[in-house]
């Protein structure tokens with residue numbers, strides 16, 4: 001269990017705060033807007049009204065207790081940068097910041113923070129991938145053009161064998177795992193019969209996955 | 218190769234548009250702001266200035282050509298809903314919409330769209346997970362408390378064997394894959410030596426991953 005501070009309780013900041021609490025940590029939420037603090041005071045470990053661009057006001061918070069500080073101030077780049085600068089001056093070691101533009105990102109990297117986050121861009125890319133491969137529920141890009149993909153078997157492929165689905169790729173694509181309800185299967189044979197709602201994990205290149213797409217539809 | 222229409226070219230909408238083009242598709246971008254259209258006219262297949270709440274204006278666009286329409290209008294919930302309604306009236310079958318609030322989400326599901334996206338919340342949850350498990354680079358939640366995690370081996374674990382790292386979990390946790398540069402290894406033995414920058418994919422429960430965390434630090 002660790003303690004975190006989240007500055008700026010917009011949708012991104014509060015989603016991160018509530019998930020951290022759900023994961024068993026404690027969170028101090030900071031926002032300059034008292035209405036926002038009132039809204040979340042019951043859900044957070046601690047909720048503080050504070051203008052986080054004011055280094056003296058921030059000094060009151062005990063950052064030494066926090067494993068990391070998340071700056072989730074959105075639209076106001078100036079506030080986000082002033083807050084980040086104040087945290088650096090106070091010696092905070094682990095600062096993650098939400099950036100709104102490329103310029104914002106560049107300035108933050110010059111200030112030296114540990115992670116810069118672009119929620120809209122990251123989800124934009126994921127949505128494009130989901131539109132591109134509708135049969136892929138989720139995926140991990142591994143680099144060098146390799147992807148681990150999570151496929152949910154549809155009714156149309158119920159009782160197809162793994163060999164049937166993989167076709168020419170049987171030898172090259174890696175079948176990592178199959179989850180059926182709570183059961184896990186590894187080292188699947190070519191005649192293994194797939195059932196609808198099975199979750200199949202494969203690892204392959206983009207072109208291999210393209211070949212598979214119609215075979216899973 | 219397919220055609221998509223993206224309405225609203227904010228950060229989310231344009232990120233999705235550019236990724237779709239990068240993936241080999243064509244995209245018609247629509248925005249009511251001529252400055253935005255001017256900015257992206259070179260990057261998109263087609264860029265149209267249009268107030269998408271106006272069904273008559275939308276009718277001019279040939280949606281039959283689009284595999285899906287993404288409504289990426291952000292802050293203005295009214296415009297997002299009116300645009301979605303107009304698309305439904307025009308018979309568009311595959312509508313994905315970015316939602317800003319729970320209320321927005323509820324109204325969209327009543328209208329009946331194929332996917333509702335909450336970028337800030339989704340990334341907020343991911344960031345919390347990343348803060349919680351700093352050694353996990355990326356992950357896939359599989360349901361029933363099972364996760365596939367992508368771990369990047371650090372310098373500190375260079376030449377540790379897989380058996381050493383997994384400890385008591387050797388028998389229960391599933392080792393799916395190891396990627397070393399462009400090479401993939403499956404069915405790893407207990408004495409397999411890990412190298413820094415190896416990418417290791419494991420599947421286990423949250424408590425198993427918690428046990429592993431300090432062993433990978």
Ligand SMILES: Nc1ncnc2c1ncn2[C@@H]1O[C@H](COP(=O)(O)OP(=O)(O)OP(=O)(O)O)[C@@H](O)[C@H]1O
Pocket residue numbers: 007008009010011012013030031032033036050051052053072073074075076079083337
């Ligand atoms: N100087 C500041 N100190 C503390 N809180 C601040 C400061 N400036 C802005 N905030 C708070 O940050 C929160 C998020 O900012 P804002 O709403 O501008 O971002 P956003 O990008 O719309 O958020 P999201 O997209 O995450 O919903 C707001 O609740 C706001 O009150």
Ligand SMILES: Nc1ncnc2c1ncn2[C@@H]1O[C@H](COP(=O)(O)OP(=O)(O)OP(=O)(O)O)[C@@H](O)[C@H]1O
Pocket residue numbers: 120224225226227228229230247248249250253267268269270289290291292293296300
């Ligand atoms: N009725 C409309 N028709 C067409 N485009 C619209 C309409 N209303 C808003 N837009 C456009 O949608 C785009 C995105 O909207 P907005 O900037 O409000 O969202 P945002 O949430 O800030 O975006 P993001 O977070 O994705 O950057 C803007 O470029 C805006 O001009």
